[in-house]
Amino acid sequence: MLEIRDLIVKYKTSKGSVSAVDRISLEIDKGTIFGLVGESGSGKTTLGLSILRILSPNASIESGDILVSGTNITKLKEREMRNWRGKKIAMVFQGAMSSLNPLMTVEEQVAEPLIIHENMERSLANRKARDNLANVGLGENILKRYPHELSGGMKQRVVIAMAIIGHPELLIADEPTTALDVVTQHRIMKLFKALRDEYGITIIMISHDLPIVAEVANSMAIMYGGKISEVGNAREVVTKSKHPYTQGLIKSIPNPKSSEVIRGIPGEPVSLVNPSPGCRFYDRCSFRRDICKTYDYNPAVLDGQHKVYCNLYEVGKQ
Amino acid sequence: MNPLMNYLGQLRKSKIGLVGWGIILTFVFIAIFAPLISPYNPNAISGAYYQHPSMLHLFGTNQEGQDLFSQNMYGTRIPLIVGTTAALVAVVLGLLVGLFSGYFGGVPDEILMRITDFFLVVPAIVLMIVISALIGGTLTNVILIIGGLSWPMTARVVRSMVLSIKEWPFVEVAKSSNGSSLYIMFKHILPNVMPVVFANAALSVANAIFTQAALVFIGVGDVTDLSWGNIMHFAYINGTITTGIWWYMIPPGIFIVLLTVGFIFLSTSFETIFNPRTRRI
Amino acid sequence: MIEASDVKKYYPVKNTLFSRTGRYVKALDGVSLSIDKGVIHSLVGETGSGKSTFGRIVMALTSPTAGIVKIDGVDLFSLKKKDLKSMRKRIQIIFQDPYSSLNPKLKIRASITEPLKLNHIEYDEKKIAAVVESVGLKPAEDYLDRFPGELSGGQRQRTAIARAFAISPELIVADEPVSMVDVSIRADFLNLLKETNRKENLTVLLITHDLFVASYISDRISVLYLGKIVEESDKNGIVGHPLHPYTQALLDSIPVLGEGEREVNIKGEIPNPIDIPPGCRFHPRCPFVMDKCRQVEPEFREIETGHFVSCHLY
Numbered sequence: 062m063l064e065i066r067d068l069i070v071k072y073k074t075s076k077g078s079v080s081a082v083d084r085i086s087l088e089i090d091k092g093t094i095f096g097l098v099g100e101s102g103s104g105k106t107t108l109g110l111s112i113l114r115i116l117s118p119n120a121s122i123e124s125g126d127i128l129v130s131g132t133n134i135t136k137l138k139e140r141e142m143r144n145w146r147g148k149k150i151a152m153v154f155q156g157a158m159s160s161l162n163p164l165m166t167v168e169e170q171v172a173e174p175l176i177i178h179e180n181m182e183r184s185l186a187n188r189k190a191r192d193n194l195a196n197v198g199l200g201e202n203i204l205k206r207y208p209h210e211l212s213g214g215m216k217q218r219v220v221i222a223m224a225i226i227g228h229p230e231l232l233i234a235d236e237p238t239t240a241l242d243v244v245t246q247h248r249i250m251k252l253f254k255a256l257r258d259e260y261g262i263t264i265i266m267i268s269h270d271l272p273i274v275a276e277v278a279n280s281m282a283i284m285y286g287g288k289i290s291e292v293g294n295a296r297e298v299v300t301k302s303k304h305p306y307t308q309g310l311i312k313s314i315p316n317p318k319s320s321e322v323i324r325g326i327p328g329e330p331v332s333l334v335n336p337s338p339g340c341r342f343y344d345r346c347s348f349r350r351d352i353c354k355t356y357d358y359n360p361a362v363l364d365g366q367h368k369v370y371c372n373l374y375e376v377g378k379q
Numbered sequence: 380m381n382p383l384m385n386y387l388g389q390l391r392k393s394k395i396g397l398v399g400w401g402i403i404l405t406f407v408f409i410a411i412f413a414p415l416i417s418p419y420n421p422n423a424i425s426g427a428y429y430q431h432p433s434m435l436h437l438f439g440t441n442q443e444g445q446d447l448f449s450q451n452m453y454g455t456r457i458p459l460i461v462g463t464t465a466a467l468v469a470v471v472l473g474l475l476v477g478l479f480s481g482y483f484g485g486v487p488d489e490i491l492m493r494i495t496d497f498f499l500v501v502p503a504i505v506l507m508i509v510i511s512a513l514i515g516g517t518l519t520n521v522i523l524i525i526g527g528l529s530w531p532m533t534a535r536v537v538r539s540m541v542l543s544i545k546e547w548p549f550v551e552v553a554k555s556s557n558g559s560s561l562y563i564m565f566k567h568i569l570p571n572v573m574p575v576v577f578a579n580a581a582l583s584v585a586n587a588i589f590t591q592a593a594l595v596f597i598g599v600g601d602v603t604d605l606s607w608g609n610i611m612h613f614a615y616i617n618g619t620i621t622t623g624i625w626w627y628m629i630p631p632g633i634f635i636v637l638l639t640v641g642f643i644f645l646s647t648s649f650e651t652i653f654n655p656r657t658r659r660i
Numbered sequence: 661m662i663e664a665s666d667v668k669k670y671y672p673v674k675n676t677l678f679s680r681t682g683r684y685v686k687a688l689d690g691v692s693l694s695i696d697k698g699v700i701h702s703l704v705g706e707t708g709s710g711k712s713t714f715g716r717i718v719m720a721l722t723s724p725t726a727g728i729v730k731i732d733g734v735d736l737f738s739l740k741k742k743d744l745k746s747m748r749k750r751i752q753i754i755f756q757d758p759y760s761s762l763n764p765k766l767k768i769r770a771s772i773t774e775p776l777k778l779n780h781i782e783y784d785e786k787k788i789a790a791v792v793e794s795v796g797l798k799p800a801e802d803y804l805d806r807f808p809g810e811l812s813g814g815q816r817q818r819t820a821i822a823r824a825f826a827i828s829p830e831l832i833v834a835d836e837p838v839s840m841v842d843v844s845i846r847a848d849f850l851n852l853l854k855e856t857n858r859k860e861n862l863t864v865l866l867i868t869h870d871l872f873v874a875s876y877i878s879d880r881i882s883v884l885y886l887g888k889i890v891e892e893s894d895k896n897g898i899v900g901h902p903l904h905p906y907t908q909a910l911l912d913s914i915p916v917l918g919e920g921e922r923e924v925n926i927k928g929e930i931p932n933p934i935d936i937p938p939g940c941r942f943h944p945r946c947p948f949v950m951d952k953c954r955q956v957e958p959e960f961r962e963i964e965t966g967h968f969v970s971c972h973l974y
Binding site for chain 2: 716719720721745748749751752753755757760761762763764765766771774775778779820823827
């Protein structure tokens, strides 16, 4: 469904060039949920934005390919790309639920883009809006409500309804559970599963919340410093984690069923301004070797889909 | 991160800011060196009356035969002085009123709001005309009148910012550390409204320059002080508009607009540079 | 250390500019809570449960509509200004959002020394450096002269925490202190709170929506629902065998790494605190609702030693 090959995305800033996405390769199967997990500044959102080609003006795809259903969208003209956005690929932006128009009812909110961009008749657009809202679990009783009359969870559903109205094959959701209560988070996750299972939508879920992603995703990638550190079947990545960063993340999450002391990862997230050639995680890694300082690793394939980008395994193999 | 260095650093990329500063500094230069730039004494009769612009008299001469170019050069001084000092008065008053009424709310706030409403309904210029007719339009009086009646705009903007800033957690933290109201107002809130105050101050200067010119033009104030408004006043009462003596009215008019635009550009540059939300990365 | 009895906070609902509707948002609707010295006590609830309002009342940043809050036996809201000042020397607050809890125009040094200066506590450069380094900002001189805008979110939250620790308070109110920082840094904060609690007998009121975070560091946990505490126990009681269906649902909602799907037994969403349901306030969402629940408000009773719940099931 989606294949990313050696993608490099850079931002130009006053401090220099920032490699937000640095030679990333990924494959995502049709009809699955793919989790993209990373902390702030890991490049996960930039990767999501590149797939839609809606990067900010100071960022650009330097090289690499993004193949969606076999079409290399990096080669498409902007005019052609416009036909892809919203129809084949759609996105739920981070914090989109707080940017709903406060003066429009839910129904208008969802129907308006159809009327404006597709020249659809109002009655038809409203019917489509109703159907889509029903698909995300919102009943007729909320159609005439305004955003301030909705809970956070309802607003997030409205935003998702707006994203899937063009029947996209691929839906990218950026931090869809952040700022929601735990009960609501669980329900939004169930909604994503339903969208996958009932409509066959492929979903990329971008999140900092490892446990939530691990539960809902089929496969996932852990990102750090613009690179992938570990990728594979979601369950395998968390139960048989190999990368020191993944292991560190897991150790820092409290689990009430164990009395183990949680531990943070020492140090601060790496700066992506003119990074050194070696492993991004070098400064914070407790298993680092001299080679990691300079050697830009290749993935070590463990079993099947599970790959880890770490010299510990690469070196051991040779 | 020093605000001044930050501003200067960003200014290089802001075309509008550079143009604004260029206009303003040019007029400041003219005001300071008017005696050197002007070929004649502006009050002396230096030729025949109503001469067309020529190499001898760049902007022609007026009904008395005074050199209009020299008059316009000297006439730069009063708009700049009145504009900046009146704006300073207005901004300091507005800042204080806005800070206090926004922070404390209640009765002072109500009073401020009614005053602002009053100024929204009654054009300030009418009041200014009445007051200067009563107390006399000396330079100082004009400054005080313009400054004293233009603060509500700044006050309102500052007040609305204070209303939102005072709800920020860092203000609550300071309160819970025993910070007094005055301390919080001046240490925490003031620095955060300053960017807007700067932008507002530049706008106030533009406003004051225009108001001063308008007052003098309609004959309020001391018509013997040389200023652009004053030149336009005499151009008008001598009926030059209908008699085709275009060179009398047009140059001071253009200068007023130019200088006003300069300060508006300056205001825009303050706003875009100090307010990160409007700034492009 | 803290004793709150029947604390209520109602906000009038304004309909138009001038008229009041006579209705109230009941942010807190009778909360009684006592926290012993040296205890880490968590107040857990969803958005709209009133948990942050309670924190602000304990900090005397807002006054309750009714009820009494005592700190070491002294009524916080009948204190004279001078006494409130000396009380505030002993309490500090940490807010959730590291972006808005530091003044962007003040250098880190100014933010950290502020509580010391305002409370006339003497300090020297060495003490400031020690405080800053204790939260992991090492070496201190790299950070002290920077502005918050030059720091990452994690570094800002460390600064906010260093500021709270600077005057060595006896009580810290931490309102969602880790919900906006990266997980890899989150653990450090929780461990730091725990360590200071153990070493210096610091009392902590932790306000959070995350029962896992609460269970990791707390001695006791209270679960707040629509302005009222529905269950309270030591952490094993809450996490090990929760009694209230709401606590159960909160626990089930959080995924455990490596475990499969869970069913969460709760209906609908938290109602608007203007219209609090009659009887048990949780009954419209409760999977075990009985007739009695719709009419009679359950008492808050001790079911097991130290384990209180207000539910008709018990």
